[in-house]
Amino acid sequence: MSSLDALTAGERGPQPPTEAFVPTALDPNTRADKFAATSAERFADAVLEREDPLARRSPWRTRFEDLVRKPGLVLALVWSAVILLAAFVPSLLAPGDPLDGVPADKLQAPSSAHWFGTDQLGRDLYTRVVHGTHLTLAAALTAVLVGLVVGALVGLVAGFVGGVVDDVAMRVVDVLLSIPALLLSLALITVLGFGTINVAIAVGLANVASVSRIMRSEVLRVRTSVFVEASHASGSRWWTTLGRHVLPNAIGPVVVLAALELGAAVLAVSSLSFLGYGEPPPAPEWGALVAGGRDYLRTSWWLTTLPGLTIVATVLAAGRISRALDGDPGRNR
Amino acid sequence: MTTAPERLLTVDDLAVSYRTRHGDVHAVRDVSLHVDEGETVAVVGESGSGKSTTAAAVVRLLAPAARIERGTIDLLGRDVAQASPRELQAVRGLLVGLVPQDPTVSLNPVKRIGDQVAEVLRIHGLADRRAAGIEAVEALRRAGLPEPELRARQYPHELSGGMRQRVLIAIALVARPRLLVADEPTSALDVTVQRQILDHLDTLTAETGTGVLLITHDLGVAADRADRIVVMSQGRVVEAGTPDEVLGSPREAYTRQLLAAAPSLRGARPVSVPVALDAPPALEVRGLVKDFPLPRSGGGGTLRAVDDVSFRVPRGGTLALVGESGSGKSTTARLALRLAEPTAGQVLVGGRDVSHTRGSELRALRRQMQVVYQNPYSSLDPRWSVGQIVGEPLRAFGVGDRRTRATRTAELLDLVALPVSVAQRRPAELSGGQRQRVAIARALSVRPDLVVLDEPVSALDVSVQAQILDLLAELQRELGVTYLFISHDLAVVRQVAHDVVVLRQGRVVERGKVEDVFADPQHAYTAELLAAIPGARRPLEPATAGLVAGGER
Numbered sequence: 094m095s096s097l098d099a100l101t102a103g104e105r106g107p108q109p110p111t112e113a114f115v116p117t118a119l120d121p122n123t124r125a126d127k128f129a130a131t132s133a134e135r136f137a138d139a140v141l142e143r144e145d146p147l148a149r150r151s152p153w154r155t156r157f158e159d160l161v162r163k164p165g166l167v168l169a170l171v172w173s174a175v176i177l178l179a180a181f182v183p184s185l186l187a188p189g190d191p192l193d194g195v196p197a198d199k200l201q202a203p204s205s206a207h208w209f210g211t212d213q214l215g216r217d218l219y220t221r222v223v224h225g226t227h228l229t230l231a232a233a234l235t236a237v238l239v240g241l242v243v244g245a246l247v248g249l250v251a252g253f254v255g256g257v258v259d260d261v262a263m264r265v266v267d268v269l270l271s272i273p274a275l276l277l278s279l280a281l282i283t284v285l286g287f288g289t290i291n292v293a294i295a296v297g298l299a300n301v302a303s304v305s306r307i308m309r310s311e312v313l314r315v316r317t318s319v320f321v322e323a324s325h326a327s328g329s330r331w332w333t334t335l336g337r338h339v340l341p342n343a344i345g346p347v348v349v350l351a352a353l354e355l356g357a358a359v360l361a362v363s364s365l366s367f368l369g370y371g372e373p374p375p376a377p378e379w380g381a382l383v384a385g386g387r388d389y390l391r392t393s394w395w396l397t398t399l400p401g402l403t404i405v406a407t408v409l410a411a412g413r414i415s416r417a418l419d420g421d422p423g424r425n426r
Numbered sequence: 427m428t429t430a431p432e433r434l435l436t437v438d439d440l441a442v443s444y445r446t447r448h449g450d451v452h453a454v455r456d457v458s459l460h461v462d463e464g465e466t467v468a469v470v471g472e473s474g475s476g477k478s479t480t481a482a483a484v485v486r487l488l489a490p491a492a493r494i495e496r497g498t499i500d501l502l503g504r505d506v507a508q509a510s511p512r513e514l515q516a517v518r519g520l521l522v523g524l525v526p527q528d529p530t531v532s533l534n535p536v537k538r539i540g541d542q543v544a545e546v547l548r549i550h551g552l553a554d555r556r557a558a559g560i561e562a563v564e565a566l567r568r569a570g571l572p573e574p575e576l577r578a579r580q581y582p583h584e585l586s587g588g589m590r591q592r593v594l595i596a597i598a599l600v601a602r603p604r605l606l607v608a609d610e611p612t613s614a615l616d617v618t619v620q621r622q623i624l625d626h627l628d629t630l631t632a633e634t635g636t637g638v639l640l641i642t643h644d645l646g647v648a649a650d651r652a653d654r655i656v657v658m659s660q661g662r663v664v665e666a667g668t669p670d671e672v673l674g675s676p677r678e679a680y681t682r683q684l685l686a687a688a689p690s691l692r693g694a695r696p697v698s699v700p701v702a703l704d705a706p707p708a709l710e711v712r713g714l715v716k717d718f719p720l721p722r723s724g725g726g727g728t729l730r731a732v733d734d735v736s737f738r739v740p741r742g743g744t745l746a747l748v749g750e751s752g753s754g755k756s757t758t759a760r761l762a763l764r765l766a767e768p769t770a771g772q773v774l775v776g777g778r779d780v781s782h783t784r785g786s787e788l789r790a791l792r793r794q795m796q797v798v799y800q801n802p803y804s805s806l807d808p809r810w811s812v813g814q815i816v817g818e819p820l821r822a823f824g825v826g827d828r829r830t831r832a833t834r835t836a837e838l839l840d841l842v843a844l845p846v847s848v849a850q851r852r853p854a855e856l857s858g859g860q861r862q863r864v865a866i867a868r869a870l871s872v873r874p875d876l877v878v879l880d881e882p883v884s885a886l887d888v889s890v891q892a893q894i895l896d897l898l899a900e901l902q903r904e905l906g907v908t909y910l911f912i913s914h915d916l917a918v919v920r921q922v923a924h925d926v927v928v929l930r931q932g933r934v935v936e937r938g939k940v941e942d943v944f945a946d947p948q949h950a951y952t953a954e955l956l957a958a959i960p961g962a963r964r965p966l967e968p969a970t971a972g973l974v975a976g977g978e979r
Contacts, residue, residue, distance in 0.1 A: 318804060319799050319801065319804040319805040320804065320805050320806055320807040320808075322765065322799075323797065323799060323805045323806075323865075323868075324807070324818060324822075325765070326763060326765060326792060326796065326797045327792065327796060327797075327818055327819040327822060327868060327869070327872075328789055328792035328793055328819050328822040328823055328872070329818065329819075329821075329822040330789070330822070333822065338807050341809050342807065342808070342809060
């Protein structure tokens with residue numbers, strides 16, 4: 094027995110110094126104390142930080158720390174910044190005129206004077222790529238927006254209403270998914286007519302199927318959450334619940350998908366303009382630039398390669414950023 | 427004492443810290459304890475007290491962010507604290523078994539039960555494929571699983587929670603380890619199942635002389651099962667000794683609080699709210715029936731979840747619906763709230779039949795009936811601020827303008843004893859108890875006549891439970907609100923309810939005043955439920971009894 098006593102004494106150790114945590118915890122008389130008591134729980138949350146990761150940390154500092162550890166993401170962000178700059182203020186990056194050719198300088202290889210070389214009419218290819226950015230990017234953004242809005246709406250309604258509406262919508266989506274996206278876009282363009290905006294709409298509509306699928310599955314997940322039922326039980330109208338609880342909680346993965354789709358849309362828009370469905374020449378759309386260089390492939394590699402690499406880099410950057418978006422909310426949720 | 431029992435585990439001066447973005451958090455400090463052969467040592471404390479971290483340290487399954495700063499963990503002469511991954515592999519399973527907390531997530535869903543048990547033997551090279559399979563079935567039988575040959579071929583999803591917990595015990599014990607670490611092994615289970623499992627664990631370990639380190643937040647369980655109790659708080663051991671010492675004459679203020687909070691040891695609370703019996707009941711249900719269609723693949727047909735249930739909740743009083751999971755109590759609550767359509771029967775609110783109300787009338791009805799859900803982690807929209815959450819019903823019913831709603835929200839937060847500053851915060855920044863207070867504030871915002879409380883405290887720690895129950899009682903006194911209280915925990919029911927209805931498989935098996943039902947249960951099932959309350963084996967010591975009475979004025 095004596096050994097036990099000694100041990101118990103040893104086990105007790107020093108007293109907890111944080112008096113505020115423990116006492117008065119159960120005194121039901123004063124309300125302030127009740128709150129003080131729950132600080133013990135907050136301690137618990139602090140200990141199990143993974144339970145409560147968002148609670149207290151400066152988001153910007155940690156974002157920065159994260160970035161330093163991800164050089165690929167930094168590169169992607171820098172590239173996106175350059176692309177955005179090229180789209181909004183192209184003359185800052187390339188002061189020249191993209192349509193102004195100097196016939197004497199035609200088909201020159203890349204040099205310090207002409208970074209990307211010149212084309213068959215002596216136009217500076219770098220200037221053309223920079224000035225073509227806004228055409229391609231605007232088309233890609235419009236495409237994503239169309240796909241996002243229409244797809245999210247279809248998915249939201251299908252998932253929330255369910256029943257016959259869901260069945261019909263999802264069977265239509267099945268049919269859309271069974272047609273290759275580019276083929277679908279081509280078919281839509283033949284109906285809508287040529288031009289950047291029509292290309293964008295066609296690419297966007299081809300995306301509706303996949304966006305609505307994701308949206309629907311997220312809505313199905315959120316719809317069964319207790320807080321949605323709680324909102325319903327506390328008397329909210331169904332469209333209020335849909336707009337204020339279901340949509341904000343379901344939209345996350347769709348936004349990530351949208352960032353990914355932006356890359357795919359750049360590719361699709363470029364493909365269609367390569368095939369000649371976009372703006373008519375001499376508009377320097379990226380796809381059209383690649384197409385224009387095809388005839389000089391053996392002699393002037395830069396005419397196809399450099400605009401092509403620009404497209405590749407943009408698609409990759411969008412993919413990397415979308416992956417980062419995907420990772421963060423997952424960890425923070 | 428003829429031969430001293432062998433010392434299995436000695437934890438000495440252990441300190442574990444978690445690295446967080448705001449520096450180290452010391453989860454465990456200066457913890458020393460030991461477990462002898464054939465002994466059960468219970469570590470008791472609230473969440474955050476470091477008890478689970480201590481258990482994880484013993485098997486070195488700490489989270490990646492955790493670090494053992496100091497101290498030794500001596501397991502039969504090996505220092506686990508310093509052991510290499512290779513040494514640890516040899517120790518885990520063979521010398522020390524672990525029963526994890528949540529049986530629903532602790533088994534591999536794509537592997538058969540038998541293979542998961544046999545895995546331990548195969549890893550340690552104790553048996554070949556054939557022998558391991560046979561041994562696994564035997565281990566399942568020892569763990570008390572009926573038809574072990576059949577179960578061994580099944581997958582986890584085909585088993586109930588209690589069965590899965592038995593499987594986990596079989597996995598932990600199959601290699602006959604000397605020490606068993608059980609981290610809240612029954613917290614996720616019904617009381618009656620909890621008792622069976624703990625009884626079984628007792629016999630198993632008594633036969634083999636296995637030492638048990640039992641982690642629990644329930645002092646009642648510790649009182650029933652342990653040879654010694656170690657009370658932890660804030661990462662430190664605050665008290666240790668035999669159950670008689672710790673519970674009979676607790677020396678530390680913290681232990682006394684924990685004791686006073688434990689519902690199972692707390693005894694009945696004199697319910698001071700007078701109930702007008704002649705007034706029309708706030709809620710009445712008559713002959714409620716709810717059938718759920720079964721999947722066609724299972725042969726079709728229907729499952730009768732609620733079968734001819736009738737009761738009335740007196741205005742200003744509390745009626746408790748009690749039963750195990752699957753007894754239909756939550757479905758009954760949903761029917762009463764009109765969140766589900768009854769197959770037959772009537773729901774009367776304030777004497778008015780609302781069984782078939784729909785549309786705007788139903789929405790108006792929601793103003794009279796609000797609900798508090800079991801899990802405050804899932805019942806609050808993580809994207810909303812607390813202020814928005816509390817004000818949601820006000821907004822839904824267009825009560826007042828923005829400003830008056832904000833004032834009312836502040837009032838409500840004050841009513842549930844939260845500082846007004848939490849209105850700007852999000853649920854993720856609050857603890858479980860605080861979240862449940864937010865949920866209560868939301869339910870009370872439109873001054874409903876009736877609040878349905880669906881297991882409002884079962885997701886919370888005991889001491890937080892006590893606070894929430896006190897708050898609910900206080901609100902009932904102040905506001906005269908009526909409660910329909912759903913619970914599986916009779917110990918909690920005893921503290922809050924005036925009347926009790928016991929449900930089993932959708933049918934009412936017993937009803938009456940709380941005092942009557944607890945003193946003299948008429949139905950065998952009720953008696954069984956009562957007997958399963960942990961802590962019931964211990965008569966209250968005079969000291970404790972006095973303290974309980976003192977704490978309940």
